[in-house]
Amino acid sequence: MQQRTKLAALLIAGASLGACNNTDGVGDMAMSLAGGYLGQYQITEIEGEAILADSKPELSLSEDGTVSGNTGCNNFSGKYEWVGTALSFGDMASTRKMCAPALMGQEQKLLGLLTSVKGAKLDGLDLVLTDGAKNPLVRAAKIQ
Template identity: 45%
Template sequence: MRGTSFPECVELTQPLPPLPEAFRAQGNEPAWLLELGQERLRLTLEMGARHIERPLPPAMRSTDTTRYFSRDGGPDLLVEIQTRRCADSMTGMPYPETVRVAFENRHYEGCGGDPASLLQGVWQVEDLDGRGIVDRSQMTLEFGVDGRVSGHASCNRFNGGYTLTGEGLSFSRLASTMMACPPALMQQEQAFLSLLPDVIRFELSDEGALRLHAADGRQLTARRR
């Protein structure tokens, strides 16, 4: 109707700011982005050139899957979020949810949720670059919700920051105490602390093991404690 605005269901082409505190999912080939938040559902297609925004419909939940179905103001749109780990098809970044979207006779698959939730907690290091670890030694990593990491490096305690981006994982501002221990522990600690600043990504095995990968190929394997 002339002079009347209907903001509930819109399709826009101009760039939009992200929805605050939204659940986000994305996929590749073709690129797409889904945001659920502020009682809104937004699907971005065509390399960011097309935005479909609607009211967030009621959630339909089963054991491990949440579905949203909308036919409000346009073609049917189905979102399926499954609690199953997913790795981004381009970067390998792990995510906690597998997401599928059906819209306009096309199906989109990708990953969603916050990768940090897969890291947070305490991990016990089991292997350092394929050499195992010194018997009865303690190397741990504890990832906090505040972007801080801390733990035991074999002899000394350490702490610092960690950052997750769409491309990978990095550590920064690492510092440790200055105690002295037997040479084998000190050598292991040096190898551990020199690997962390070079980490570029992480992955989780099907068995739940955490692997940190450095840019030069070094690796660290840990399990939840």
């Protein structure tokens, strides 16, 4: 029994080392997201356009697979799944406060785009959420 436990530990360690030596970026991206890119982000762009002044939308990725944040108007929460380089968000629940029409438009666009996310890339400390063709949908700066 003890030998099986040691063998399992060696196999896991070897797999972990293999992921670290992965040169295609897949292991690096997944490890970076899990290790240093979980946390809170300030959304700065939605489809390449700056967010509305003073709206301060945020996004927070937790280790347990939950996402939460604020659209600049309402709070939202849901689940995300990260497998290799594929990132996807499930349906979002949100509060239903009414805001100025421009903020409501930004909110609808952001929540709609989150369901279209298929991946992510790192750009410095920014997390860029992308569609299936790797086009940027949402850019968010890590809150230090």
